[in-house]
Amino acid sequence: MIISFHYNIGNQGIFHNSIMFVKKALFAVPNSKSLPIGLVARFSSATGDIGVTVNDKTGVATVKLQRAPVNSLNTGFLKNIESTLDSLEKEKARGLILTSGLPKIFTAGLDILELYNCTTESLTTFWTQLQSTWLKLHATSFPSVALINGHAPGAGCQLAMSCEYRIMLGPKYTIGLNETKMGIIAPFWFVDTMIDTLGPRQAELALTSGKLFTSSEALKVGLIDEEVGSEEEGVAKAEAFLSQYATIPGTARKLTKLMIREKTISNLVKNKDKDLKNVIDLITSAQVQKGLGLYLQSLKKK
Numbered sequence: 274m275i276i277s278f279h280y281n282i283g284n285q286g287i288f289h290n291s292i293m294f295v296k297k298a299l300f301a302v303p304n305s306k307s308l309p310i311g312l313v314a315r316f317s318s319a320t321g322d323i324g325v326t327v328n329d330k331t332g333v334a335t336v337k338l339q340r341a342p343v344n345s346l347n348t349g350f351l352k353n354i355e356s357t358l359d360s361l362e363k364e365k366a367r368g369l370i371l372t373s374g375l376p377k378i379f380t381a382g383l384d385i386l387e388l389y390n391c392t393t394e395s396l397t398t399f400w401t402q403l404q405s406t407w408l409k410l411h412a413t414s415f416p417s418v419a420l421i422n423g424h425a426p427g428a429g430c431q432l433a434m435s436c437e438y439r440i441m442l443g444p445k446y447t448i449g450l451n452e453t454k455m456g457i458i459a460p461f462w463f464v465d466t467m468i469d470t471l472g473p474r475q476a477e478l479a480l481t482s483g484k485l486f487t488s489s490e491a492l493k494v495g496l497i498d499e500e501v502g503s504e505e506e507g508v509a510k511a512e513a514f515l516s517q518y519a520t521i522p523g524t525a526r527k528l529t530k531l532m533i534r535e536k537t538i539s540n541l542v543k544n545k546d547k548d549l550k551n552v553i554d555l556i557t558s559a560q561v562q563k564g565l566g567l568y569l570q571s572l573k574k575k
């Protein structure tokens with residue numbers, strides 16, 4: 274017998290920060306021994322869907338990002354991601370597999386429409402949400418894997434680097450912090466995260482050139498941990514990685530992770546306002562606005 278629960282997760286506007294977990298159905302699935310067991314959830318809102326499936330044997334949650342066409346991160350979507358992480362913390366998830374529900378794209382990074390023609394006020398709301406969502410992901414108490422099943426430029430790479438392990442579907446997709454290519458600068462906490470991941474030498478080379486790595490290049494420099502040929506293989510590898518923690522006491526694991534990440538986390542926590550000011554000064558400048566406009570046009574022309 275398969276037991277299935279459905280999380281009934283409301284729209285942002287209705288339930289706001291709280292995700293409601295409602296036991297809705299208990300049913301038998303005939304002739305089935307191998308169907309995924311667990312909790313199934315779907316988060317729907319105008320600003321993106323987040324599908325959550327929790328394996329009730331292992332406690333591992335698979336979170337699928339779905340905001341067509343390219344999972345770009347706007348304020349509402351970031352807020353939904355943060356709420357989902359809050360719920361997983363509350364429900365004591367034992368692990369996270371962060372992936373995309375869209376074909377070809379993990380996430381296209383920040384929604385450039387949040388940066389282009391923005392006001393100081395709208396940019397402040399957006400950036401503050403980005404900082405908050407990232408801090409939550411970077412410091413989860415449970416182990417995390419990014420299953421990068423599509424392109425991951427800019428903040429897409431940043432989300433992936435904040436997971437503890439990265440598995441990427443090869444060979445077609447690319448990943449990297451491409452800000453300099455767009456004529457902007459990666460914020461210091463993106464830079465810190467890349468240095469933590471690649472070391473200063475490779476991070477400098479990658480950041481100054483805005484390099485987007487293919488999966489095999491990413492594997493070589495250590496931007497990803499494994500390259501796989503199919504999503505199924507990726508899921509199996511992610512589950513295998515997470516399963517090693519089943520026998521490691523959770524508090525020891527979490528404190529060790531936080532000790533290692535503390536410098537990067539506290540650098541942002543202490544300098545949130547300075548970071549925001551840097552972003553406002555840079556992004557609202559006429560030159561950067563012009564560049565962003567041209568970049569958007571070039572994306573649309575393809």
Ligand SMILES: CCCCC/C=C\C/C=C\C/C=C/C(=O)SCCNC(=O)CCNC(=O)[C@H](O)C(C)(C)COP(=O)(O)OP(=O)(O)OC[C@H]1O[C@@H](n2cnc3c(N)ncnc32)[C@H](O)[C@@H]1OP(=O)(O)O
Pocket residue numbers: 342343345377378380381382383384385386424426427428429451452457458459460461551552555556569572573574575
């Ligand atoms: C000194 C102190 C400094 C302080 C720091 C200051 C500022 C820092 C600020 C920001 C940091 C920025 C981080 C980022 O993440 S910026 C975004 C980086 N991402 C990208 O550059 C990706 C751009 N997109 C692509 O390369 C491609 O779209 C793709 C992801 C490879 C997918 O290609 P595909 O061919 O499948 O799709 P399309 O290109 O046709 O795109 C479909 C559709 O989506 C629109 N779109 C794509 N990406 C974005 C995006 N990031 N935001 C918004 N919209 C996007 C695209 O325009 C198409 O739209 P259409 O209307 O034509 O359907």
